[in-house]
Amino acid sequence: MGKFTRVCVFCGSKSGNKKIFSDAALDLGRQLVSILILALFLSTFDQNLEGFFYEEGNYQVERKMDLVYGGGSVGLMGLVSQTVYDGGSHVLGIIPTALVPIEISGETVGEVLIVSDMHERKAEMARRADAFIALPGGYGTFEELLEMITWSQLGIHNKPVSY
């Protein structure tokens, strides 16, 4: 498989009771839009050794991955989507009609696709993403993650799943 461009993130519709959960959501959001890599760059020319020295340094490289997620503005979902959106990548939220009043409060970011039910939501998330990552969450996150793992096991998709 080539470079991933669209990553589906499953995560809690609540923020949880530990800061580490929201930190993880913010961190993943930032990592999707950029990555810090180590690079070698020309630093000095040493005449005695008749050659160039290279010095380890680092710089920021844009990763610009797009996000597919559950479409909510609440909890960890809201944090990840806002972070990726603020980082300049495309955000696609997929949410069933019945969950709009529950999982969206205030404004959502990016594109919102309203589907008829949970099954269609998961199928669309699976179809539109190149890889899946699960963050902390509740039963819903667990269910979504397990479904992607079992679909992989059954050969329904061959995309990486990470948690």
Ligand SMILES: C/C(=C\CNc1ncnc2c1ncn2[C@@H]1O[C@H](COP(=O)(O)O)[C@@H](O)[C@H]1O)CO
């Ligand atoms: C397929 C059906 C029920 C199976 N349950 C769920 N399937 C898919 N997604 C779900 C389910 N229950 C909740 N969710 C969503 O997960 C997200 C995170 O929830 P969490 O509990 O806070 O981790 C959230 O968007 C939920 O909507 C019905 O036929």
